[in-house]
Amino acid sequence: AQSVAQPEDQVNVAEGNPLTVKCTYSVSGNPYLFWYVQYPNRGLQFLLKYITGDNLVKGSYGFEAEFNKSQTSFHLKKPSALVSDSALYFCAVRDAGANNLFFGTGTRLTVIP
Amino acid sequence: DGGITQSPKYLFRKEGQNVTLSCEQNLNHDAMYWYRQDPGQGLRLIYYSQIVNDFQKGDIAEGYSVSREKKESFPLTVTSAQKNPTAFYLCASSPRGTSGGARDTQYFGPGTRLTVL
Numbered sequence: 001a002q003s004v005a006q007p008e009d010q011v012n013v014a015e016g017n018p019l020t021v022k023c024t025y026s027v028s029g030n031p032y033l034f035w036y037v038q039y040p041n042r043g044l045q046f047l048l049k050y051i052t053g054d055n056l057v058k059g060s061y062g063f064e065a066e067f068n069k070s071q072t073s074f075h076l077k078k079p080s081a082l083v084s085d086s087a088l089y090f091c092a093v094r095d096a097g098a099n100n101l102f103f104g105t106g107t108r109l110t111v112i113p
Numbered sequence: 114d115g116g117i118t119q120s121p122k123y124l125f126r127k128e129g130q131n132v133t134l135s136c137e138q139n140l141n142h143d144a145m146y147w148y149r150q151d152p153g154q155g156l157r158l159i160y161y162s163q164i165v166n167d168f169q170k171g172d173i174a175e176g177y178s179v180s181r182e183k184k185e186s187f188p189l190t191v192t193s194a195q196k197n198p199t200a201f202y203l204c205a206s207s208p209r210g211t212s213g214g215a216r217d218t219q220y221f222g223p224g225t226r227l228t229v230l
Contacts, residue, residue, distance in 0.1 A: 034218065036221075041201075041226070042223055042224065043117075043221035043222050043223045044205075046218050046219075049218060090155065090156070094215050095215075098215065099161065099163075099169065100146065100161055100171065101219060103148075103155040103156040103157075104155055105154060105155040106153075106155055
């Protein structure tokens with residue numbers, strides 16, 4: 001069975017400060033991990049994914065995420081937050097043998113000017 | 114939102130009516146998906162199709178139906194059997210349905226917001 005936990009419904013950070021949005025997962029096999037961002041009344045935009053290889057993955061808009069197998073985590077990070085980063089962020093996982101993605105409940109990020 | 118279009122953007126349905134949501138992609142992707150989004154619940158999979166003329170139920174298929182007669186189109190019908198259809202509906206596609214498709218990124222359309230009056 002697959003599951004994803006985003007333990008924080010809301011994250012607030014000051015503009016220019018580093019940001020972290022947390023994600024932990026559970027799968028029976030090798031995980032494929034994804035981060036998406038959603039702006040109000042819009043579809044999801046892909047940010048980055050981990051399939052295999054280097055544990056640090058770099059993606060769009062200066063975001064990166066680190067795969068930690070021992071902690072079963074895939075936290076999203078950015079060194080310096082922008083007000084325009086304010087949005088809803090979703091972590092998703094797919095077991096290598098599964099037919100579909102399983103999404104977390106989302107974390108709302110607010111960057112304060 | 115790439116090459117995936119959804120229409121209409123807003124849809125209002127009366128009790129007892131069936132409505133159909135359109136999803137079209139020009140990305141030449143084999144796989145297509147329908148998700149439902151409710152506040153605080155993330156996205157839940159309704160149906161998915163890995164290839165033309167084939168589709169599978171997701172986690173919450175009751176009250177919904179789909180067809181996949183063309184590669185580029187995957188319409189979703191919300192039937193009167195769906196007791197709580199008010200939600201934001203998202204369509205997605207990915208390059209491969211099988212044979213390594215688990216690694217592929219899913220790309221999403223802009224969504225349709227359905228409201229039952």
